[in-house]
Amino acid sequence: MSTTERPRILVVGGGYVGLYAARRILKKMRYGEATVTVVDPRSYMTYQPFLPEAAAGSISPRHVVVPLRRVLPKAEVLTGRVTTIDQDRKVATVAPLVGEAYELPFDYLVVALGAVSRTFPIPGLAEQGIGMKGIEEAIGLRNHVLEQLDKADSTTDEEVRRKALTFVFVGGGFAGAETIGEVEDLARDAAKYYTNVKREDMRFVLVDVADKILPEVGPKLGAWGKEHLEGRGIEIYLQTSMESCVDGHVKLNNGLEVDSETIVWTAGVKPNPALARFGLPLGPRGHVDTNEKLQVQGTDYIWAAGDNAQVPDVIGRKAGNPNAWCPPNAQHALRQAKVLGDNVISGMRGFPQGEYSHANKGAVAGLGVHKGVAMIVMGKMKFKIKGRLAWYMHRGYHGLAMPTWNRKIRIFADWTLAMFLKREVVSLGAMETPREEFYEAAKPSPPPAAASAAPETAKAS
Structure with a gap:
């Protein structure tokens, strides 16, 4: 960490x-005008809309993340967490x-x-659940699904096989519908290479x-998406919640x-619960309360945007809705970051x-491949x-939006x-336990049974 006046x-x-705002600030800033410091527990930014495709193997996981130090060479990047903010002293506590x-x-x-993922105190969820917020989870899900096919193909226990080939997804928004669509595609393709596993067994x-599912694209396209997934053999239960999943037994x-x-x-x-x-003013659901300029209410030196902020929807409010807020999606995050960077300068x-x-x-x-839905708004x-x-439009939009x-x-x-x-x-x-095989090879071998029994035998004689 550098010290500077x-x-x-x-x-x-x-x-x-954070990435786009820092880039914007660095671009607009005069030489030596300020020091930009970015603090994050990861040294990279994850483009979350591509996590389902990374989980299905359509995209290399390394291509879904952007290394912060490479993209922000003029910034100071610290790998750690900001745990507290002292607004009176203007000091942050960083835990590296x-x-x-x-x-x-x-x-x-x-x-x-x-x-972060919104969870509930459901018995077994913390032990059994797999999230889809980070690239690590996407890689883990892919390896896990293929491992279940390996397990089902090689076992003779029908109960073990049935449990391995049952896949439960909770949540029917973008993340849930896209992930189950991509993973079903992956499992269908993979089943061609297994002797004892067919798609019908899953x-x-x-x-x-x-x-309804996919509420973001409207009721008609959501209904079509539901029919499409059901046509692929996916069971969909709406107005339904999971009560428990202890040891994988889902109720x-x-x-x-x-x-x-x-x-x-x-x-x-x-x-983020942090x-x-x-000590910032928060809205009813825990978001940082900002004004139309993305400034935190009551301050003139703090800005917030994206999923952790409740940003007033200026257009919606002009149309007569005083409680209109910008939805937390990549479309708004990208544009908010640019306005935020300009406003900081x-x-x-x-x-x-x-x-904004x-x-x-x-x-x-x-x-899944060649399958998608799209709602495009042009004026009225x-x-x-x-x-x-729609699938081409999905890939085109997100491909160009990738930093x-x-x-x-x-x-x-x-x-x-x-x-x-x-x-x-x-x-x-x-990959989950990469040192396990080396540890087994390197740990000391136990003494042979005959050698350990020899002193007792000699003593008895």
Whole structure:
């Protein structure tokens, strides 16, 4: 960590908003005007819309993440967590990966902690559930699913086999519907290489407490998405919740009970709970309360945006809805980050700051290879698209939204190769415990039974 007499702009969080805001600030800032410091427990940003495709093997996991130090070479990147904020002293407490926590003074603060999985106190969920918020979870899910096929193919125990081939997904929003669609595609392709496993042997279950799936694309496309997934043999239970999943025994409140080794939890997100320790004004659901300029209410040196902020929807409020807020999605996060970066520079120089205003352009979702839904908004017109064309739009939009040309090219290269090469179905489950085999080889061998018994024999004689 460098020490400097220049003002410090502290960016807490290196996700979508943190990365883009820091880039914008560095681009607009004069040489030597300030020091930009980014603090995040990971040294990379994850593009979360691509996690389902990474889990299915359509994209290399390394291409879904953007290394912060490479993209922000003029910034100070610290790998750790900001645990507390002292607003009176303008000091943040940073807990690094190793070593003791230390204080870091700042002059301007950007809060971009994002969101975490929203969970409930369901028995067994913490032990059995698999989330889909990070690239590690996507890799783990892929390895886990293929490992279940390996297990089912080689066992003679029908109960073990049935449990291994049952996959339960909780949550029918973008993350849940896209993940189950991609994983079902993966399992269908992989089954071709197994002697004792067919797609008909597998059971996919999607559960949601709402009365529809994919609410982001509207009721008609959501209904089509439900019919499409059901046509692929996926069971969908709406207005249903999971009561428990102890030891993989899933109980739903509609009376259904299944045994499953795979329980994927994508039932929404909530603001990062660390915000509660920052002393910032929070909304009813734990989001940082900001004004139209993305400034935290009651401050003139703190800004927030993205999933951890409740940002007023200026267009919705002008249309007569006083409680309109911007939804937490990548479309808004990208645009908010740019406005936030500009406002930090303006605030630092004492200039007027701009309001964040963006009309919804629609939504796109992929449900597996060549399958998707898209709702495109152009003025007062809405275009509803489904099938292959929607899938192309999904890939095109997110491919271009991926930060840096380095990652854009790698993503499109992955897709191009997939047109000519078959999907990889290799499970690297040993990645979870990479030292286990070496440990078994290196640990001391126990003495032979005959040698250990020899002294007792001699003593007896």
